[in-house]
Amino acid sequence: MKISVLGCGRWGSCIAWYLDRIGHEVVSCGLENAPELQQLLKTHHNDYLTYPESITVTYDHQFAIERAEVIVISISAQYLRDYMQTITQYDLDGKIIVLCMKGIEESTGKRLTQVVGDFVDTDKTPVAVWVGPGHPQDYVKGIPNCMVIDSENEEVKSKLVHSFNSELIRFYLGTDLIGSEIGAAAKNVVGIAAGMLDGAGCTSIKGALMARGTREVARLIKAAGGNELSAYGLCHLGDYEATLFSPWSHNRRFGEMFIKGEKFEKLAEGVMTSKAMLRLGEQLGVDLPITTAVYRILFENSSAKEELSALFTRSIKEEF
Template structure:
């Protein structure tokens, strides 16, 4: 299968590496002036992995789109709309779009598949999402994990799972696109909260954070029309180890360094996602105390310790 991976950051480069390893014809495409692309183009490696010669590297977006049967996109979620304004100039009929990023568009509250749906006819250009746990640092060492591919198109979903599954990544068929996308995006917000707890020395509270975080995101998924049990699957709860505990988690690290007053230089998708989910909670009347606490700290200047203390000292209520 001819696959073009658009975006060559940490996850995009790992996807290209993985799909080449599983026997596909892979092209990695990036912006010509992006440092991560320049590094891959000139050295064929980055901080996480090395590209074999079988992976083509290019900054020609038109070529990357035209050659591909499957177009995988791995960029910052808030740039997806402007990026698709460029991609949609080319003929996408018959191609499959796979989104390998986790977020909700802040300006509209739309899931990322809905953003793509503003540009393509999904009956001609089906859209899927690839979500779940895993870090490049583990995959390149041969440490396996499980992930999910979800789509409203059953045939496409089954095809992708069949083509992409290997001993390194076992893919499951997602059954709830709303839940898969919201759950995957929301786990980054919970990850920031976990990092804040680490920074304050309250790491033991992360168990409670996991339990309550899953409940509130389940409520949001249900309110949006999805299956609340998706929050307990690989898209959300199943990704907590990689997001709330891993030293490689950007969102956890962001939260920890925020508490310590240290600027975090890498992308933490949970920052803008907290704003998007906060707005969705307000719009749909869903109680999202953890999302609300993170949003207040990041965007309203609330004191971190005070916000987290209030979070865990709320009024008495039944657990379920």
């Protein structure tokens, strides 16, 4: 299968490496002036992995899009709308778009497949999401994991799962696109909260954070029309080890450094997703106490200690 991966950061480069590894014809495409693309063009190598010579590296988006059967997009979620405005100047009919990023659009509260749907006819250009746990640092060592592909198009979903499945990544067929997207985005917010607990020396509370965070996200998924059980699957709870505990988790690391007053230089999607989730929660009438606490700490200069205390002094209620 001819696949073009648009975006060549940490996860985008890993996807290109993986899809080439299992036998697909892969093009890795990025923005011309992006440092990560320039590094791959010069050395076929980045901080995480080395591309084999079989992967074509380019900044020619027209070439990458026109030759592809499947277009995988792996960029910052908040830039997706602008990016779609750029790539829809090329003919996307008959191609499959796979979104490999996790977020909710902050300005609208839309899921990312909805953003893509603002630009393409999804009957002609089906859209899928690829979500779940895993880090490039583990995959390149041959450490396996499980992930999910979901789409409203059953035929496309099945095709992708069977084409992408291997001994390194076992794919499951998602059954709830709404839940898969919201759950995958929300785990980054919970990851920031986990990092804040680490930074505050309260790591032992992360067990409670996992349980209550999942319950909070389940309520949001249900209110949005999805299946609340999705929050307990690979897209959300299944991704917690990689997000709440891993030293490689950008969101966990961001939260830890934020509490310590240090600056984190890399992308932490959960920052803007906390704003987007609050917007969505307000639209749907869902109380999101953990998300609200993270948002207030990040954007309203609220005290982390006070926000944490407020969570523990909420009114007594039944667990479920």
